[in-house]
Amino acid sequence: MTMIEIAGLTKLFNAGSLDEVLALDDVCLEIREHDFLTVIGTNGSGKSTLLNVIAGNIIPDKGIIRIKGKEVTRHPDFKRAKYIARVFQNPFQGTAPDMTIAENLLMAWLRGKHRWPLLSLNRKIKSFFRDQLASLDMDLEKRLENVMGTLSGGQRQAVTLLMAVLQTPDVLLLDEHTAALDPKTAAQVIRLTRKFVEEHHLTAIMVTHSMNQALELGNRTIMMHHGRIIDDISSEEKKKLTIDDFLNKFEDIRKQEKLTPELIGRLKALYC
């Protein structure tokens, strides 16, 4: 079954001005249920914009987005939250810093649901939250009543991930969610990501800067450049590929678009 269907998606920022950017250029993409898609691409190639358009934070100029067959192109973000859960690159964006972990989890538990003036945050739901936190393996189950702001970036990102799957979403969007973390914590969050996606059989899209992650995770990888999808690699292909093959692909782009060797160097530094 098709989960997300995207056709002819175009987004032009600052139209008509000097810094006009074509962030998405006629993008077409079909994602099936239980696909785990990784997205790589140069800086500014439109990866985040693609995710934002799917989530409804940005309304595209042209094109159509369907989720589970329902057209949502112009629906605002909060109306799509019943299908979509997100983890942002910035660990501060995904949680409310002055609220406790329990309160943040409750907000996620109610994702896409109506909020009544009821006292749902009772002992029963707290013990459920505690069990869920224990699965993060970060000793957070004792800190249910601590405010979010007292957690480290990695811990906050892990909690955000847990919040995203607390109510199993139809689609999980991850935008470089480990980029701001140190390598050890990043590895831990990636391990959790893999675990959650497998446990809940999620459909997920993950933008990453790490070639390793792109190769190891998911069953499909797309490569973006200048607002276009320039490559779409299936899981069979992925098994045969190495990081060098990826880099050679960038080399090909260089040949087509005359990238300077300096830029290639920057790309290599970024992805190795």
Place this chain on the structure above:
Amino acid sequence: MELWIGAVNLGFLYAFMAIGTYITYKLYSFPDITIDGTFTTGAATASILIVNGWNPLTVLPVAFLVGSLAGFITGFIHTRFRIEGLLAGILVMTGLYSVNLHIMGKSNIPLLNDPTFVSLLAFYNPGLNPEFWNFLVLITTIVLFWMVVSLFLRTDFGLTMRSTGNNPVMIAAQGVSVVRNKIFGISLANGLVGISGALIAQYQGFADIGMGIGSIIFSLASVIIGEAILHSRSIFIQVLGVILGSVIFRLAVALALYLGMNPNDLKILTALFVLATLITTQFFRKKHEGRFTRMFHHHARIFRWSFLILFVLLFVFFVVKNRPKKENDAHRPRIGLLLANQSSLMTNTRNGFYDELRKLDYRPGENCEIIELNAEGDIPMNRTMVDHLVSAGVDVLVPVSTASTQAAITKVKEIPVVFATVANPFSIQAGFSDSNHLPNVTGVYGSAPSYELLKLFTMMKHGKQKIGTLYNPAFPNTKVNLADLHKALKSYPQLELSEVSVSGTSEVYQAAQSLAAKGISAFILINDLTVFNALESVIRVSRAQKIPVYSNDAERLQDGVLLVYGYEYYVSGMQAAHLVDRVLKGENPGKIPFERFKITSFGINYDMADQLGVIFPDSIRKAATITFIHNKLNKQPLVLPEDREIQTKTH
């Protein structure tokens, strides 16, 4: 003691507003200026309903609804049109001023003889001191309110509100409409402010158009004080802190009044306090650095446009409102009447003027035309209105009040000006003496006879006495009257005067209590517009503490003053009508001397004397020209001395 318990009670009543500000400012980081208007809206709605026979408690939900509607508009234009929060608040607050005036129909509604929650409580009082009984009931109410608010903020809905303010990106990702949520929060907050206004109006005994000014700063101060004394992450403690902050703030006001500090200075202290706190919190919140500046730049276009649209709308509004009626008949004299506000001071002058004009055979609309404007208490507006009357081609301009006269004589040099109800025309440079004055100006003036009032007081009470007075030093008339009182006091060394100054009608109640706390044996009221508009508050203290009120205002006898000695402004209007007649018949105003009020009135209130346990000596009974007895005012019709002469001659 009354002063302090009263302050605590006020703190409780203002706590509803402070909680509103807590919601907007602490939960949404949105300092909502709308409340300066909403506070008055709540008071206005409640008062007009009570005057029309509503129950003082059922008006509270109505005040809440009207307040939330104002908040809804602010929230709506802020979120939907992306107008910066402060500006959205200013826009709605400004608009509310007119709305409030329309609700009230005039700038001041007294509630002294209407049922209020205070009189309702008094009915159930088991015999305790009234202020203490109020305290007991209010503290119970406020504890309930505290519980309800805190619990609400812990429900799924309340948590969602708090999360929205804390991290809108996160809550949107959880399926919540940030826009709707913010609008709801701002509406709720303004609803609470409306309740606060409704309660304060009932407590102080009147609603006044200016009573909401500065609410946002006072309310922010309460929130900040609360946070400073009870710093906690628990929502119960935070809400409690805000309520305590409100009480502490009112106690500080009471203390300042008690110590004789000018409340105008209290305002700058409060403002500096809030500013300092804001700067320091901003300083610690590094990631928001320059947010306002950036927002301003980002929305600069919207800012400019909204200002422009606002000015255009205002312009159109006033042009339409004050459009002169087209008249082709050039022979009909046209009189421009300018009143400073809606107080009875103005309307009585106006009535005397119209009545006497009719006696002189001027029939407005038939053989003459009167264009009447009212500046509604907005002092700068007088100048605009003078301009307007001049351009409408009036033959004579009649400004009533010092403020209006000042605007008229500084702007008009060609057209005759006949002023009325001015305390001292020389202080505004209308002339040097009664006969040596500006060539196009004449009029009727007179300040309150303080000497006679003190004399009557000493006839009532012998020996060493402490007396108290209160006034708003911002009015020039008041200063003249006060100087007169000081001069008169030199003749009565046995009297010791305590003074308290106020800067607005809503301070009068506390000021009167602070005087009472000093043990005065009478309130001696000079003519002062602020105290005049808030006389009910003085009377309330007078009744509660059995301290009689003596006033230079002859027109408020029936409102609970024990003894009045002064001028009736009706007479001022009558005399002005005669001067206008002379000017229109061709006399040179420069040659007509200024006139003093020709009739003084002396009134005594027997009902009040009964309540206070006072007995009037025979000499006073005989001299009184006005009496108030068994709820009925008895006075002779006012006739000017010349008229009497003419009448005796003809008969």
